[in-house]
Amino acid sequence: MTTQTTEVLIAGAGPTGLLLALWLTRLEVRVRIVDPKSGPTTESRAIAVQARTLEFYDQLGLGREALARGRHATGLRLWTGGRARAGVDLRGAGAGLTPHPGLFILTQDQNEALLLAHLTALGGAVEWQTELTDLRQDADGVTATLERDGHFKTVWAAYLAGCDGAGSVVRHRLGVSLSGGTYPQRFYVADVTARGLLSQDRVNVSLDDDQFLAFFPMPGKDHWRVVGQVPAGAVKEVTFETVRPQINSQRVAQILAVHWFSSYHVHHRVAEQFQVGRTFLLGDAAHVHSPVGGQGMNTGLGDAANLAWKLAQALRGAAPELLATYGPERRPFAVSLVNTTDRVFSGVVDPSPLARTVRTRVIPAVLGILTRPAAVRRLAFLRLSQLLIHYPHSPLSVGSAGQVRGGDRLPWVLTERGSNFGALQLLNWQVHIYGTPSPELLAWCTVREIPLHVFAFSAVAERVGLLQDAFYLIRPDGYVGLAASQFNPRAADAYADCWLPTLKA
Numbered sequence: 001m002t003t004q005t006t007e008v009l010i011a012g013a014g015p016t017g018l019l020l021a022l023w024l025t026r027l028e029v030r031v032r033i034v035d036p037k038s039g040p041t042t043e044s045r046a047i048a049v050q051a052r053t054l055e056f057y058d059q060l061g062l063g064r065e066a067l068a069r070g071r072h073a074t075g076l077r078l079w080t081g082g083r084a085r086a087g088v089d090l091r092g093a094g095a096g097l098t099p100h101p102g103l104f105i106l107t108q109d110q111n112e113a114l115l116l117a118h119l120t121a122l123g124g125a126v127e128w129q130t131e132l133t134d135l136r137q138d139a140d141g142v143t144a145t146l147e148r149d150g151h152f153k154t155v156w157a158a159y160l161a162g163c164d165g166a167g168s169v170v171r172h173r174l175g176v177s178l179s180g181g182t183y184p185q186r187f188y189v190a191d192v193t194a195r196g197l198l199s200q201d202r203v204n205v206s207l208d209d210d211q212f213l214a215f216f217p218m219p220g221k222d223h224w225r226v227v228g229q230v231p232a233g234a235v236k237e238v239t240f241e242t243v244r245p246q247i248n249s250q251r252v253a254q255i256l257a258v259h260w261f262s263s264y265h266v267h268h269r270v271a272e273q274f275q276v277g278r279t280f281l282l283g284d285a286a287h288v289h290s291p292v293g294g295q296g297m298n299t300g301l302g303d304a305a306n307l308a309w310k311l312a313q314a315l316r317g318a319a320p321e322l323l324a325t326y327g328p329e330r331r332p333f334a335v336s337l338v339n340t341t342d343r344v345f346s347g348v349v350d351p352s353p354l355a356r357t358v359r360t361r362v363i364p365a366v367l368g369i370l371t372r373p374a375a376v377r378r379l380a381f382l383r384l385s386q387l388l389i390h391y392p393h394s395p396l397s398v399g400s401a402g403q404v405r406g407g408d409r410l411p412w413v414l415t416e417r418g419s420n421f422g423a424l425q426l427l428n429w430q431v432h433i434y435g436t437p438s439p440e441l442l443a444w445c446t447v448r449e450i451p452l453h454v455f456a457f458s459a460v461a462e463r464v465g466l467l468q469d470a471f472y473l474i475r476p477d478g479y480v481g482l483a484a485s486q487f488n489p490r491a492a493d494a495y496a497d498c499w500l501p502t503l504k505a
């Protein structure tokens with residue numbers, strides 16, 4: 001077989017693989033992306049897009065289009081026995097923190113369509129009905145075997161990204177274990193047209209002694225995603241009619257039409273390694289967990305945003321140590337997320353008398369009171385939005401200035417011309433100064449060919465923790481690399497020599 005070549009081969013064209021392919025293509029990296037499916041996902045599947053994901057979309061020029069395709073949700077409504085018992089209103093909870101301060105519904109199929117359209121516009125294409133079946137790698141690259149319609153071909157790539165889902169062939173071929181477990185209960189998900197008592201702009205959760213239902217508002221009139229637990233003792237082949245009596249018994253919604261239905265088991269697992277040699281695991285190939293909080297798809301997209309620019313730099317001569325930061329930065333968050341969602345989900349489905357009492361009596365009685373303070377609602381938004389993800393222990397994270405440390409997400413600051421996030425659309429390393437740059441810094445940025453963005457120091461900049469005239473070297477994914485209260489050329493040179501792209505000859 002003739003071996004074809006590329007710089008990065010991506011297995012899996014779900015949201016994670018598509019975002020990785022798009023980001024790399026924007027950075028002029030040669031990419032091939034393959035998927036055994038016949039085309040993009042047509043079912044809605046994952047539905048929530050968090051603020052941090054929308055910020056990444058803004059960097060790639062997709063933000064406005066994403067907002068036009070989806071819809072906002074304002075919080076949570078809790079029901080028991082057909083009565084509204086409590087609510088959490090998150091409107092305004094993220095104000096001043098991000099350009100996307102609310103909850104946003106944009107389904108997986110909509111995300112895939114958006115990403116694929118922009119990838120296609122740049123000349124990229126997915127090789128559908130093509131599956132990666134085997135791989136081997138050495139110090140120079142990865143050789144993968146691809147199969148389509150019974151025909152095989154070999155592709156050599158400098159790097160391979162396994163974005164091929166929970167049953168990842170890439171992960172299996174690497175011999176990487178996925179540690180964790182599976183909940184014994186079966187669950188179902190359906191997209192429906194429904195009317196009734198449901199709060200139209202909120203996630204509605206209905207609890208009783210032995211079951212729960214969650215209704216998520218979807219784009220379109222009376223369109224809802226409903227998630228619930230399959231009744232104990234149900235037959236193996238579950239249909240919507242199997243669970244319809246359960247939904248009717250909650251007395252919050254009347255189902256008028258069913259557009260999609262599936263049953264499944266929920267897993268909580270994390271890969272032991274996110275990188276083996278020149279091969280990387282992202283998205284569900286690296287971590288799977290319960291749907292609590294709408295974090296799954298967003299975490300995979302965050303993996304892609306973290307790895308894309310590192311791959312691009314590695315292909316242009318960066319030291320291997322840069323790629324080695326991917327796993328240590330992303331895996332701890334995946335482990336923490338799985339542990340958190342595991343605790344919450346276990347409480348939701350626990351059949352014990354104590355858990356039932358907590359679900360149906362204690363939580364409805366105290367939820368509204370506990371979430372009334374603005375600080376509590378703000379913290380809830382921060383956790384859901386993934387704005388709290390940071391990398392304090394990464395070797396890429398150095399120094400501090402004001403309240404901002406290396407590894408923190410760059411704080412969002414409104415300016416007279418928009419915001420400081422506008423500069424991030426360049427997708428490159430850059431220096432931010434909030435105040436006045438010194439002559440030494442101006443000269444350093446010129447010699448190093450690093451864009452310098454100067455913003456007026458304002459009350460807003462001070463409020464979010466930035467320090468006047470401080471030096472902030474920003475990574476291409478919008479996180480702070482090096483921070484210092486004043487520019488130090490020796491420290492800046494040492495950092496740049498280690499982590500930034502090699503200067504052009």
